Amino acid sequence: MLGMCVGIDFGSTSTIMYVGGKGIVLDEPTMIAVDTETGTPVAIGNTAYTINGRTDDAIRVISPVQNGIISDYTHAEHILRYYFQRLCGNSIFKPNVILTVPSGATNLDKRTFLDVAMHAGAGRVCLVEESLASAIGAGLDEDTFSGRFIVNLGGGSVDISVVTRGSLAVSKSVKVGGKSIDEAIQKYLRKKRDILVGPQTAERLKICLGSAVPRKEEIAVMANGKSGLDNMPMSFEVTSTELFHCIDEQISYIIGGIKSVLEITPPELVGDISENGIVLTGGTSLLYGMKKRLESETGIEIIMADDPLYSCVSGAAAIVKDMDFLTANGYRFKTVQELS
Numbered sequence: 001m002l003g004m005c006v007g008i009d010f011g012s013t014s015t016i017m018y019v020g021g022k023g024i025v026l027d028e029p030t031m032i033a034v035d036t037e038t039g040t041p042v043a044i045g046n047t048a049y050t051i052n053g054r055t056d057d058a059i060r061v062i063s064p065v066q067n068g069i070i071s072d073y074t075h076a077e078h079i080l081r082y083y084f085q086r087l088c089g090n091s092i093f094k095p096n097v098i099l100t101v102p103s104g105a106t107n108l109d110k111r112t113f114l115d116v117a118m119h120a121g122a123g124r125v126c127l128v129e130e131s132l133a134s135a136i137g138a139g140l141d142e143d144t145f146s147g148r149f150i151v152n153l154g155g156g157s158v159d160i161s162v163v164t165r166g167s168l169a170v171s172k173s174v175k176v177g178g179k180s181i182d183e184a185i186q187k188y189l190r191k192k193r194d195i196l197v198g199p200q201t202a203e204r205l206k207i208c209l210g211s212a213v214p215r216k217e218e219i220a221v222m223a224n225g226k227s228g229l230d231n232m233p234m235s236f237e238v239t240s241t242e243l244f245h246c247i248d249e250q251i252s253y254i255i256g257g258i259k260s261v262l263e264i265t266p267p268e269l270v271g272d273i274s275e276n277g278i279v280l281t282g283g284t285s286l287l288y289g290m291k292k293r294l295e296s297e298t299g300i301e302i303i304m305a306d307d308p309l310y311s312c313v314s315g316a317a318a319i320v321k322d323m324d325f326l327t328a329n330g331y332r333f334k335t336v337q338e339l340s
C-alpha cells in the first residue's frame with residue numbers, strides 16, 4: 001500500500017496517532033483556538049489547551065469532538081489537516097488511516113468521521129469501533145469465540161461492548177466521561193461554595209482528589225479560583241470527601257450503562273464474561289477506586305488494561321501492522337470517490 005499507514009484515536013479529550021514503523025508520533029488535546037472575529041485558527045493541540053480558560057472573548061477554544069463523536073466538522077477537519085501535514089510534509093502520497101469510532105456511532109456519525117478525515121487529506125480511511133480496537137490494544141485475542149466485555153471510559157463518552165470473534169455482539173455508548181466529571185466539580189464549587197474554577201483546575205482536582213469509592217483517609221488540597229461573590233482571586237481548600245459526593249452521580253451513570261449492556265447480553269456470553277472478567281480501558285478508568293467500585297457493583301472481576309490511555313490507539317496500531325485483520329473481519333478502506 002503506497003503512503004504511510006496511520007492509526008488514529010480522535011478522542012473527545014486527546015488525539016493520538018500511531019505511524020507504522022515509527023510508533024506513537026502524536027498525543028495532544030483535541031482542541032483548537034480560533035480568532036472569534038475572523039474564525040482563523042490560532043492554536044491547535046497543546047497550545048490550545050493551555051489557552052483554554054485563559055483568554056478574553058477575542059479567542060475561542062473549541063473541542064470539536066464531543067461525547068466521542070464529531071460535533072464541529074470544520075474545526076475537526078482543521079485539526080486533522082494540520083496533523084496530516086505535520087506527519088506527511090511534502091510527500092505526494094496521502095496517508096492511509098485506521099480511525100477509531102465509538103461503538104454506538106450512528107451511520108451519520110461514521111460518515112462524518114470518514115468525510116472529515118478524507119477532506120483533511122487522508123487517502124483512504126477504514127473505521128474500526130473503539131471497543132474492538134481497545135480489546136486488541138489491551139492484548140485480547142481477537143480470534144476467540146469466548147465473549148469479552150470491554151468498557152472504554154474516555155473523556156467524553158463511555159463505550160461498552162461485548163466482543164466475540166473479532167466483532168461486536170452488543171454495544172452501547174453513554175454520554176458521560178472525564179469531562180462530565182470535571183463539569184460536575186465546577187458546578188459543585190460554584191453552587192455550594194460560590195467559587196469559580198476553570199476546566200483545567202477541575203480536571204487537576206479530579207485527578208488528585210476524586211474517587212469512585214470513599215478514600216480510606218480523607219485528603220485535601222489547596223486550589224486557586226475566583227470568588228463568585230466579588231469576582232476576586234482566592235485560594236481555597238477542597239477535600240476528597242466533598243469530591244467523592246459531587247461526582248458520585250456521574251459514576252452511577254457509568255455503572256447504569258454497564259448494567260444495561262449486561263442485561264441485554266445473551267446468557268451464554270454473560271457466562272463467558274463472568275469467567276473472563278470486564279476489561280477496563282480509557283483515561284477515566286484511572287480514577288481512584290474505579291476498579292473496586294465496578295467490581296462491587298457488578299460482582300465481576302475487573303481487569304485494568306496495562307496502559308488505559310493508549311489501548312485504543314494500540315489496537316489501531318496492531319491493525320496497521322497486520323492489515324489482514326481488516327479483510328478477515330469484513331472491514332474495508334474507503335476512498336473519497338466511494339463517499340460521493
Ligand SMILES: Nc1ncnc2c1ncn2[C@@H]1O[C@H](COP(=O)(O)OP(=O)(O)OP(=O)(O)O)[C@@H](O)[C@H]1O
Pocket residue numbers: 009010011012013014015065067068069153154155156157158177178179203206207281282283284285286287288308309
Ligand atoms: N489519573 C487519572 N484519574 C482520573 N481521570 C484521568 C486520569 N488520567 C486521565 N484522566 C482522564 O481521562 C480522560 C481522557 O481519557 P481518554 O484519553 O481515554 O479520552 P478520549 O479518548 O479523548 O475520549 P473519548 O474516548 O470519550 O472520545 C480525561 O477526562 C482525563 O481527565
Ligand SMILES: [Mg+2]
Pocket residue numbers: 009011012130152154155282312
Ligand atoms: Mg477514547
